[in-house]
Amino acid sequence: MSDNVTLTIDGVQVTVPKGTLIVEAAKQIENEIPVFCYHGKMDPVGMCRMCLVEVGQPAIDRGTGKPELDEDGNPVVRFFPKPMTACTTTVSEGMVVKVDTSEAAVDDRKAVLEFLLTSHPLDCPVCDKGGECPLQDLTIRHGPGNSRFDYEDKQHFPKRYPLGDLIVLDMERCIICARCVRFQQEIAFDPVLAIENRGRRAHIVSYSKPGFDSHYSGNTTDVCPVGALTTRDFRFGARAWEMTNVPSLCNHCGVGCNTVLGTRAGTIRRIMPRQNEAVNELWICDKGRFGHHFNGSPDRLTTPLIRKGEELVEATWDEALSLIGEKFGAIKSANGADSLGGIAGARLTNEDLYVFQKLFREIIGTNNIDHRVGLSAALEDETAFTVGVGVGTDLGSVGKGTTILNIGADLDQDAPILYLRVAGASVKRGAHVINAGGRRTKLDAQVQTTLRYNYGSAARLALGLLASVVSQGLVAKEWADSRTSGMADLEKALKNFGADKVAEATGLTTNAIDAAAKAFAEAENGIIIFGLEAGNDPALRAALEALALATGHAGKPNNGVIAVLPHANSRGAIDMGILPDRLPGYKPVESNAGLSAVEMLTAGGVKGLLIAAADPAVESESYKQALQQLDFLVVQELFLTETAQMADVVLPAKGNAERDGSYTNLERRVQTFDMGVPAPGKAWADWLIFTGIAGQLGADWAYASADGVMAEITQRVPLYAGMDFKNLTAPISLQRKTEHYIYEGMSFTTDIREGIQWATVAESDSAPKIPLRFIEPAKASSQEQGLTLVAPRMLYDGGRLLAEADVVNAHILEPQLMLSRSDAQKLGVSTGDSVTVSQNGTAITVPVYIERTVSEGVALLPRNLAGRPAEKLVGPNGLYSTVKVEKS
Amino acid sequence: MGWTEKEQQDLEKILKKYPADRKLSAVLPALYLAQREKNWLDDDDIEAVAEALGIETTHVHSIIGFYTLFRKEPVGKYMMEVCTDLPCALRGAEDFFKRLCERMGLGPKGGTTEDNLFTVEEVVCIAACDKAPCMQINLEFFESLTDEQIDEVVAGLRAQASNNGA
């Protein structure tokens, strides 16, 4: 039996896989059946009845079991007496569907539209959806022309009802398609929207605290086919047709969501998702959607500043650059090249970072460069080079047969859209997800297996899993032998990580460890994800790399490792060699490794420092002191940050909406974004600033554009071969577009680009064997008394870029210590009480918040919040420590 | 609200009826339990149900809104629900309802008496059509009613309420 079915829709034949819905089959031949409730990403519900079509099937002769034929020998088609919903009916062989060719079906759809319009207000002229409204569009195409309904007799609901801080509901416009409710249930796994009441009184509600409590709420405004849900932010911002839609990328985390900047008159009016099935599908998180207001902030730096005594005064680019050239030159000739250094943040583009390292390595002559400050210092990764997920990996499609092991990433906070995809793989498609972490996270509710380990034992857990794979005889021997070396030594080393020992260190049972190891090893596809809360431990990474290799889960699509790095271009920063000991393309520095950021930020480290897109001064008091002792500090920034305030020269940089460039996401996908709006004042792109500084120091580089820099990268960094802007920005082909891309419910168009992933070592047959590494994990800290203070990352943090997004501001936590109810009771405190948290003589005072998700013995104090209290206790790069908590 | 010990036990009994991973099934019985005391549900009651079943508060509200026997606004201690649907109306239920409202000192659409003891409202068919006029008082059937019987019943409930109050 064939897996395909051929049917006829309005006279056109089409062949599609079995199980396809009529509405999808029709799309293949560009017959657009009108829909409201149907959305390709959600389960069909058949509620709105807009997609009614006439459906017939070949008649079968009861006697012979053969198709009945008419006089001309054609099969007789018997039509169902009632129209069918194309969105819930699957195709069958020989089916005949009439969409526009059936008068009855055309009338039925007219009727449905007339019904829908009976409750719809006539406020299109003031509605934000106007111009890109499916209801408007379909009314014009399929509507009855006029309605006989009595316009006085409409159901009234409050207008402009805030469902939360971010989303406004105009219930009168709602047509009860439940797309928003279903999105929250089926895709975001935050069922905080529902329909209350029934019949005509049914309306959308949210009773969560705070209202509409979800990181994904903005997407409901996209899937809403009318103007019922709008963002607080964009209300009356611009008419849809007046905006220019610019392809862009989100710059808030490592997922690399594709976005569209809706710009008008030189400002960003809104950010919407841009479809990329391999990255963000149709979604973006609320941080990405609402966190763009820094771009147009009046506080942006607009001109270079030069220190004159206590003051920073405005200067020209010439003055600023020549001063830098002069001072850096002088420091170099007096103290040598290694008395200079540079720190560049991972929100810079590949082009910026490439030029940055070239400036230091080739022109100044030092390896003193690093990107690891702030969050970047708390999580590193080199495993992507060898065992990163294979090219073509698509978390949006994996399901049954795939095991995903997540260690220490709170995906809903750290990489929201990755969360949707991993949770979806588990719930919707039956992948086995093992969520290992030190505390309860949102993903726990969507997975089959959770492993709760003691903080600090993640590396031991990874080694325990590896040892269990070996002892259960689950090593993919042939493959591992052909690709790796050192298996025997590794096995020897693993002797010390028997299940008993690991169970003791991690607090898990041996059964749980063995079962997880088996589920991972035996899966057809295995993906490992790790994040911040696993600890920044080379032993962990070596173990995970070996685990992927030993089980054969590397070197092919949907297999390998993903590090949940914190920034939009964290991966690119490593790729571009923004490390003191590694050159672009993961080449080790041969002889003279440079100083790390921490070393440069230690008093006496270097004398002159260039800091771009990083703010170490807020991270720690000791960094601040070190910065004060520098002879010369240059800061390249969007804002006058604390670090910038200490600088001798401050250079205004462009934000990513104001320029073009490329980022590499946490799955190693290199993607480009375009320029959307002009930069304020005299800001320059960072690569141009670095080029200018290089020029002062004698270089004669001629980069004219980001595109030109990328051209050089493709020449010099083999991983990036072939990735010039022409390829990176090419829109996908029409065929792939109709195959995979839907743009359901969104009426605007922009380019769909897929980006390019670079290939890992494990993917190459000809690469040398990968040596299996074993690194002894650090000794578990002595069993001190007290609570384990953990400093996780929150999506809404105190970072500068979010500070301007007023609508999100309310969601940024004030520093507070989150405790389990039982620990709070032991301490005799309740929510709102103050406690003193101390460790080795450092003490801070914060209010307590009793939080259901916190396990006993653990206290959470998120990092990156105002005043950085968590960092004071765990250190700027640390994750956790044992603390004493007392009622104050 | 928080459950009393008795309610906690009842809740556990209810939960036993459904598979362990299908706690959500208990939402209607749990709401009946939460509503038993005062005939309507306040925010705390709703929160308590959500917590007991481990579900979103929003979902509980949605359930309350869908089913007419749950109420989020205060009502009388005794809910008098009079059927005025077609079969009963054919036997004079509409007039009966009007008279009842008058006797209870309420307007023609019913409502709650001043002492907050009785709420009178019209409902659709309650499966007692052969015994019109009929009504339910706190879900107990009262059928083939005459005006005099009503007076008796009301007087009885008043007495019961004041005894309980004393």
Place this chain on the structure above:
Amino acid sequence: MANPLLKEHVLLRHRDIEDIHKIDVYLAHDGYRALEKGLKEMTPDDVTNVVKASGLRGRGGAGFPTGVKWGFIPKNLNPKYVVVNADESEPGTFKDREIMESNPHQFIEGVILCAYAVGAETCYIYGRGEFWTLFHGRMQEAIDEAYEKGFLGKNIFDTDFSCDMYLHLGAGAYICGEETALLNSLEGLMGQPRSRPPFPAVAGLYAKPTVVNNVETLANVTPIVLHGADWYRQFGTEKSPGTKICSLSGRVNRPGNYEVPLGTPIRYLIEELGGGIIDGKAVKAILPAGASSSNMGADKIDTPMDYESMAAAGGMLGSASFIILDETINAVWAAEKNVKFFKHESCGKCSPCREGTFWLTSVYRKLREGYGTKQDVELIETIINQMEGNCFCLLGEFVVPGVRTSLELFRNEYESLASEENEVDQPQKDLIHTFF
């Protein structure tokens, strides 16, 4: 009360035997002998087959052959469930309540037999919320008695078969009588219908194979298993065998439930059993299946009450809830009552029902309040045409026949309410509904 057409009641046995709701009385009158016979002497398939052979058809409204439905349950998927539809919310229907109040054990026995036949070990009886006292009283007591006597619980009659039975109350929603809405409600969701496929037989409660049957249907199973298919077929017609409880209400002298062999003419029900029309008035219309049915004119009074004849006469047997209108009743008023019922009960899931019932009520109201025009009468017709066939479930479709036949039979009453004067715009401020 004697019923000249039946020597003994098959279902309303309490009318022949006092206190049969008590288990001892029930046991003294063949109680649980059918269960014993089924479990000890018959295989599950035998039970299904005798029900098939009896020709029993679902009494919940649709009239689907019960044995055939049981046969759809896949054998190898476990667990399975039996869910009893005791929602009984159709206006004019009050038969299941009487069975459960007065003859509960016969019904419970039927449920257990059904569970045995399909291989289910858990049964839920879903009753409308208004049955609170019945479910917390008589029904729970009867189930407790059955557990005590070992007819429920582990290893019934020392066989391998175990069965649990639970009561579950809805909370005021007619739509929960629709079987998939009922299942959603039982799962703790809003009672909105599900799309089919999958059918409950394959993926019902908790996505497991599930039989949904009406109370009266299952009460029939007990005597069928005990006495056999042939015995059962002595009642009723070839295609509609057995007896049926008719709920008679409206303008008759003796409203109530009457059990009759299927095929008995409506006239017998109204005139003999129901004692004729109040004050000797004439029948104006018969609604044979509650609010959901068409109006049958007085000329149809001799139609035999079986599934085929009723359909042929332009009505339907449905749950056999005969609401009788007499000549004193205004047809528009009666139709408006039902339209309002459906508007109140529309679940809101699909647009034609949600909006159509709302729109219909406004037009009816306009007519009643004297603002109506001839176009409004036509509009009523248009609206039901636009609803017909387009709704998600049958609730919306149920609105159509009543309104359509009311218009067909009594159009003059509609038109007399419409006035030419109203053709010009009228102030309609009072028609604005507000919410919140």
